[in-house]
Amino acid sequence: MVLTDAKRLFVLSVVMISILICYREQKAENSLRKASRKLARAEGELERTEISLVQCQHDFDVAMQTKQTYQTDYDALLERRNDANTLISGLTGLPNDDLSIQNGIIATSNYRYPLLIDPQLQGKSWIKDMERDHDLVITTLNSKLFRQQLDDSIAFGRPLLIEDVKEELDPILDPILEKNFSKLDRTLRLYITTKLANPTYAPEICARVSVIDFTVTQRGLEHQLLSLLIANERNELERERVTLARETTKNKRMLKELEDNLLIKLTSSLLDDPSVVEVLNANKRIATEVKEKVVIAEETKMKISTARE
Structure with missing residues (x-):
């Protein structure tokens, strides 16, 4: 009787163990399937993210190229604007460094x-x-x-x-x-x-x-001290610089007026204003002369700047 009970207990234990093992295997399989599905979703997300990153990098490169193009145009326009304002503000005593020029423009x-x-x-x-x-x-x-x-x-x-x-x-x-x-x-x-x-x-x-x-600023102070030094030691060079600035300002203003006048004339009809052609030819001739003077003035300015250094 004891052995029979022991056998039953042993068989029952084996069955319970088998059931437990099957349960754990099934649970492990379910966990594995869930993990596999999560991994597949993660791989999909990773792939989409990589595609997005490639597109973002492309958009960034295009944006940087566009920015560089605009920056080049901006720098060119800024240089022209600063040149014009330097001539005007420099004649009235504003230091010739970039910060002072920008301050003068804002003011x-x-x-x-x-x-x-x-x-x-x-x-x-x-x-x-x-x-x-x-x-x-x-x-x-x-x-x-x-x-x-x-x-x-x-x-x-x-x-x-x-x-x-x-x-x-x-x-x-x-x-x-x-x-x-x-x-x-x-x-x-x-x-x-x-x-x-x-x-x-x-x-x-x-x-x-x-x-x-x-x-x-230090740059402005250096420029002012240099002007004072040259005014004392090489007065003719400083006079030439001031005269050149005045002439360049006058020529550039004249060129701007000619361009504005040209635009006004072009808006009118040639039939209504027979003198338009004559005015255009005169403007073209004067504009060419002024441009030549501006080029010569810029070359002279560079020579003077070299001598100042």
């Missing part, structure tokens, strides 16, 4: 009125020289005549320089800086300067004006 734009951070007072000197023939009004926020001078500039369109401001501006300037004052002449030229080296302006002020750092 003379009509987008927002400029606020110059000008601890060395070179920006203010440049403004005075630039506006010396336009009846420049110079004042401060603390001046007793400030409001009267402000009203006069608005009424008569006289350029206004508000110098030595601190980190806060008079609220009376708000509608003017926003250019929504009813009596405001849109051609009003307003300049604001501060002698503070590192001012902190509130966001609402920065939103109304163009804050421009006119602090003298």
Whole structure:
């Protein structure tokens, strides 16, 4: 009887073990199938990702080529613009380094009125020289005549320089800086300067004006010292440089006027204006002469620059 019970127990154990092994095998197979499906999905995702990366790399390469093309065109246009503004601003005392030129361009734009951070007072000197023939009004926020001078500039369109401001501006300037004052002449030229080296302006002020750092750079200082040195030791070379700048400015302006005049003439009918052909021929001849002078001036400029170095 005992052996019979032992046999039953043994058989039962074997059966249970067999069932357990089958269960575990089935569970393992299910896990393997799930893992296989996940792996297949992952491989598909990987393949799609690789295709996307290849496409992204292609798009990036195309974008970089396009950017390089635009950058080349931009650099060429920037160089031309800087050359023109260098000639104009250089005649009025603005340093000839790239940063000073860009500052001058921003300061003379009509987008927002400029606020110059000008601890060395070179920006203010440049403004005075630039506006010396336009009846420049110079004042401060603390001046007793400030409001009267402000009203006069608005009424008569006289350029206004508000110098030595601190980190806060008079609220009376708000509608003017926003250019929504009813009596405001849109051609009003307003300049604001501060002698503070590192001012902190509130966001609402920065939103109304163009804050421009006119602090003298090393390049600008080198250029100015070089000009002073040459003016003392080789005065004729400095005079030639200034004369050349004036002539080049005059020639380029004349060339621009000829181009504008040419465009105007081309918009009219040849039948309505028989003189158009004569004007075109005259413009072409003068334009050729001016271009030749500009080329000669550029060559001379390079020679002078070499001598200055």
